[in-house]
Amino acid sequence: DNHKNDVRERPQHMQKTKNDDKARSSAMENNCSIVKENEEVRNLKKELLEKEIEIESLKHFIGTFKTTANEKNSDERPININDWCTVDVCKWFVALDLSCYIALVVENKIDGLLLQSLSNQDWEVLGIN
Numbered sequence: 001d002n003h004k005n006d007v008r009e010r011p012q013h014m015q016k017t018k019n020d021d022k023a024r025s026s027a028m029e030n031n032c033s034i035v036k037e038n039e040e041v042r043n044l045k046k047e048l049l050e051k052e053i054e055i056e057s058l059k060h061f062i063g064t065f066k067t068t069a070n071e072k073n074s075d076e077r078p079i080n081i082n083d084w085c086t087v088d089v090c091k092w093f094v095a096l097d098l099s100c101y102i103a104l105v106v107e108n109k110i111d112g113l114l115l116q117s118l119s120n121q122d123w124e125v126l127g128i129n
Helices: 004-068 086-095 099-107 112-115 120-127
Strands: none
Touching: 004 099, 099 120, 112 120
């Protein structure tokens, strides 16, 4: 009788082992998934930090520019528009009372040559109508 019980218990024990293996395998897959998600989150946080630094840099530039633009003779630019740098384009925007678009000018690095080549569609894409 004891021998019969042992035989019956073995398959159950083996079944538990298979279930344990499935559970371990599932846990490992979950851990791999979590590790991948954590890596993705770290990468996104890094990208976010880089963008925040870029935004702060632009804010600083714009703040400095606005201060400079208020100084005497700040609207002076090279006569030839081909020689204008992004700051000169910003000064022109300020002179036209369009300082709200300075961030777009800076972000897109619009200098005198690029300014002349922008089409109506380009202006619309930039959000300047």
